[in-house]
Amino acid sequence: MLELQNVTKRFGADLVAVDDVSLHLHAGVVGLIGHNGAGKTTLMQMIATLARPSSGRILFDGADIAVRPEAMRRRLGYLPQDFGVYRNVSALEFMQYFAALKGVRDPARIRRLLELVNLHDQARRPASGFSGGMLRRLGIAQALLNDPDILVVDEPTAGLDPEERLRFRNLLAELGFDKLVIVSTHIVSDVESIAGRLAIMKNGRLAACDTPDAILARARGRVWSASVDADEYERLRAATHVLQALRQGEQVALRIAHPYSPCPGARLAEPSLEEALMAQRYAVREAA
Numbered sequence: 001m002l003e004l005q006n007v008t009k010r011f012g013a014d015l016v017a018v019d020d021v022s023l024h025l026h027a028g029v030v031g032l033i034g035h036n037g038a039g040k041t042t043l044m045q046m047i048a049t050l051a052r053p054s055s056g057r058i059l060f061d062g063a064d065i066a067v068r069p070e071a072m073r074r075r076l077g078y079l080p081q082d083f084g085v086y087r088n089v090s091a092l093e094f095m096q097y098f099a100a101l102k103g104v105r106d107p108a109r110i111r112r113l114l115e116l117v118n119l120h121d122q123a124r125r126p127a128s129g130f131s132g133g134m135l136r137r138l139g140i141a142q143a144l145l146n147d148p149d150i151l152v153v154d155e156p157t158a159g160l161d162p163e164e165r166l167r168f169r170n171l172l173a174e175l176g177f178d179k180l181v182i183v184s185t186h187i188v189s190d191v192e193s194i195a196g197r198l199a200i201m202k203n204g205r206l207a208a209c210d211t212p213d214a215i216l217a218r219a220r221g222r223v224w225s226a227s228v229d230a231d232e233y234e235r236l237r238a239a240t241h242v243l244q245a246l247r248q249g250e251q252v253a254l255r256i257a258h259p260y261s262p263c264p265g266a267r268l269a270e271p272s273l274e275e276a277l278m279a280q281r282y283a284v285r286e287a288a
Ligand SMILES: Nc1ncnc2c1ncn2[C@@H]1O[C@H](COP(=O)(O)OP(=O)(O)OP(=O)(O)O)[C@@H](O)[C@H]1O
Pocket: 011, 015, 016, 017, 034, 035, 036, 037, 038, 039, 040, 041, 042, 043, 186
């Protein structure tokens, strides 16, 4: 469906924001994970035809989106990170405005989308009273007006409370049944339960692209738990990769990424996805 071939984006002579990324994506939720500045937004903007690769190609159903961007735009929904709503208009008016811009004439579609994002009861309220989560859901409804095949959502859960996060996550999971939904985040738990694949970006490069299960499988045997005293903790901090340290009285309960048992009494632990990604990062660094 969507294929990235050696996509690179440079800003000026020195900055490579996206560095030779190749990916092949189909329907389902893809989590694009990376720290601030990793290149997620730049990559999404290129997929959304808002920026052009400096080199490489992005193909949608085999056609280069740079050659006919309007064909891609017709099949795309995009919710940018800094999505804003005119606060004095209602959700309904906002949707009607964008429906007119996008040439969507069916008023029932607006109603259905407001129901899908659970804003139908609030449709006539001014958006000035909306919470961050409600605004984000309105953003998704807007992005779905043209019934896109690809939905690109940049950092959708930033600033949301846990309940809104969960609601938003479920909505994206539902949409991923028949669309390609690309969601960027730096919070692994936001996508770990819904993403069929995780694309990990680091310094503009694609560090890995795999299923959560495969990422977990690679980390098994490398994540340890141990309870140690303060001196041993200091030693381990210098000699291993400590993933987590919890003080418990005189002892420190540790989770450690290490290729073999890091200290006497250490036990192999089942990694969380976050730990697996960190363990993978360390393993790559050690191998380099
Ligand atoms: N228009 C631009 N001009 C110059 N540099 C840019 C531009 N857009 C992004 N960058 C740089 O490219 C790199 C990648 O930025 P990008 O916003 O894509 O990262 P990100 O992973 O989305 O980060 P965040 O989570 O903070 O949004 C950063 O070093 C950023 O400063």
